Amino acid sequence: MSVISREVHLVARPVGEPVPTDFALVETTLPDPGPGQVLVRNEWISVDPYMRGRMNDSKSYVAPYRLGAAMEGGAVGTVVASGDDSVPVGATVLHFLGWRDHALAPAEAVRVVDAGAAPAQAYLNALGMIGFTAYVGLTEIAPVREGDVVFVSGAAGAVGSLAGQIARRLGAAKVIGSAGGPEKKRRLVEEFGYDAAIDYREGRLEEQLAQAAPDGIDVYFDNVGGDHLRAAIAAARDHARIALCGAISQYNATEPVPGPDNLFLAVGKRLTLRGFIVGDHSHLMGEYARRAAGWLADGDLRVEETVVDGIDNAVTAFLDMMRGANTGKMLVRLSH
Numbered sequence: 001m002s003v004i005s006r007e008v009h010l011v012a013r014p015v016g017e018p019v020p021t022d023f024a025l026v027e028t029t030l031p032d033p034g035p036g037q038v039l040v041r042n043e044w045i046s047v048d049p050y051m052r053g054r055m056n057d058s059k060s061y062v063a064p065y066r067l068g069a070a071m072e073g074g075a076v077g078t079v080v081a082s083g084d085d086s087v088p089v090g091a092t093v094l095h096f097l098g099w100r101d102h103a104l105a106p107a108e109a110v111r112v113v114d115a116g117a118a119p120a121q122a123y124l125n126a127l128g129m130i131g132f133t134a135y136v137g138l139t140e141i142a143p144v145r146e147g148d149v150v151f152v153s154g155a156a157g158a159v160g161s162l163a164g165q166i167a168r169r170l171g172a173a174k175v176i177g178s179a180g181g182p183e184k185k186r187r188l189v190e191e192f193g194y195d196a197a198i199d200y201r202e203g204r205l206e207e208q209l210a211q212a213a214p215d216g217i218d219v220y221f222d223n224v225g226g227d228h229l230r231a232a233i234a235a236a237r238d239h240a241r242i243a244l245c246g247a248i249s250q251y252n253a254t255e256p257v258p259g260p261d262n263l264f265l266a267v268g269k270r271l272t273l274r275g276f277i278v279g280d281h282s283h284l285m286g287e288y289a290r291r292a293a294g295w296l297a298d299g300d301l302r303v304e305e306t307v308v309d310g311i312d313n314a315v316t317a318f319l320d321m322m323r324g325a326n327t328g329k330m331l332v333r334l335s336h
Contacts, residue, residue, distance in 0.1 A: 003030045003039065003080075006311050007070040007100035014055050017252045017322070022055070023315045026070075030104045032081060038093070038107050039081040044121040045098035045311075045332045046074035047318040048158070052251040061277050073098035074128065076113070076120045077334075087112060094123045101311055101334060118296060125329040126162060126292055126303045133245060133278045134163035134221070135288045138170055141276045142219045142241035146171035149213050151232055153177075154223030154248060155194065156184040158329040161304055163221045164194050169295065172219070176212045178205070178228060180324050187327060192302060206231040216240070224249050230260040236269055244275040251322070304328025309335065 005028055012022045033039045051073060054065045065071050075098035079091045084107035087093065093110040097103035113123045125131065138144045150167040154160040155177025164175045177194040179185055180201050188197035196212040198205065209217075209231050218240050220232035225247025232242060250257045266273060295301040306326035308317035314332045321330040 002032060003102050004028070005030050005100055005102035008311065008314055009069060010055055010065045010067055010071055013057055013067070014052075014252075016254050018052070018055065018319060020315055020319070025312055028070075030102055033083040033104060035083045036107050037083045038079050038087050038105055038110060040075075040077040040093055040095065040097070040103045040105060040110065041080045042075045042077035042098065042101060042103060042334050044076045044124055045100075045314065045334065046124045047314065047321050047330050047332060048073065049246055049248050049251060049322065051318065052322060070097075071099040072096055074124050075099075075103065076123055077103070079110075082107070092120050094128065099311075099314060117293070121305065121331055121333075122296070122303065124331060125158065125305065126296060126301060127289065129278055130158045130329055131162050131166075131292050132281075132285060132288050134159050134166050135292070136276065136278050136281045136284060137221050137243035137245050138163060138167050138219070140281060140284065141274050142221065142243035142272070144170040144172050144219055147173045148218035149174045149176070149216065149237075150219040150221070151176045151178070151209065151213065151217045151235070152194075152221045152223070153228040153232075154246070155179050155188055155192070155197070156327050157223060157324075158326070159245065160221070160223050161192050161328045162301070164188070164192055165295075165301055167219070167221075168193060169300065174213070176209070176217070178209075178224075184327060191304070200228070206234050209235050219243070221245060222247070226250060226257070230262055233260055233262050233265050233269075233271065236265070236271055238269050240269065240271050242271060242273040244273060248322070306330050307333050309333050 009024045011024045087107045092115040095110040150172045152163045156179035174195045176196045177188040178198040185197040185199040188194040198208045216237035217235045220242045223246045226249040
């Protein structure tokens with residue numbers, strides 16, 4: 001039962017902000033799965049900021065995308081043909097061959113998930129690497145302690161919208177979030193449980209953070225870099241911890257971006273700034289899965305999604321996400 005599938009290829013390396021012509025939607029024919037393979041009909045695919053780095057031909061913690069080949073990313077779908085008894089037809093699976101309608105994958109490269117316990121797309125969001133990233137950052141990288149003041153940048157995004165909620169459940173006394181625009185600022189407080197919210201477009205970031213946290217901050221979860229990291233260093237109390245998760249403000253830069261000009265404060269304040277790659281912390285996945293499942297079941301974790309329909313709109317979804325058009329996790333829903 002060969003299947004005609006559409007997939008998104010990277011056809012040019014972006015310079016600065018990616019443009020639609022850097023990508024192409026290509027039709028391909030997939031054969032029946034052989035022994036040890038499964039054919040998956042993708043239903044949800046993830047677009048994420050880290051993918052911008054993979055579009056560059058440069059060494060990083062993950063290999064760059066190949067030109068003229070389908071891109072990769074998280075996806076959830078249904079097995080429609082199987083050459084492996086351990087992954088039966090009809091199973092819902094999580095895998096890394098997104099950016100396409102159908103995926104032919106080795107059986108060991110997919111993970112069967114329980115679509116009855118949570119919506120399938122939750123495994124690309126709170127029950128997947130997105131939620132796990134927030135958890136690792138706030139438990140192992142910059143541990144939240146009882147009574148801490150926590151600051152999160154990119155707080156209305158996929159990781160940030162969960163990070164603030166997780167910080168609260170880890171014992172934070174006050175959680176402050178930064179986002180762009182009055183609507184996101186409102187939602188941080190009213191829907192995601194932040195105690196205070198900053199619209200970084202409204203004025204000087206350091207002054208707004210000082211007003212929200214007059215006695216300083218103990219933990220900063222950094223999704224943005226740049227002026228947000230500078231403001232966090234300025235507001236940090238002695239022995240504060242900073243988790244360097246991402247720097248989306250710099251991903252489209254065409255020249256090296258200077259670091260914070262107040263980094264010297266880290267010495268006197270004895271700060272800890274630690275970058276991390278979530279894949280290095282898989283030993284915590286079971287612990288997080290148990291805790292997150294409980295939080296979701298109790299209604300203690302609000303999960304937000306921005307959904308775009310169709311593989312033909314996947315590039316638009318990615319570009320919009322990079323510009324901050326999403327609240328919560330940006331997902332592409334595929335119809336067949």
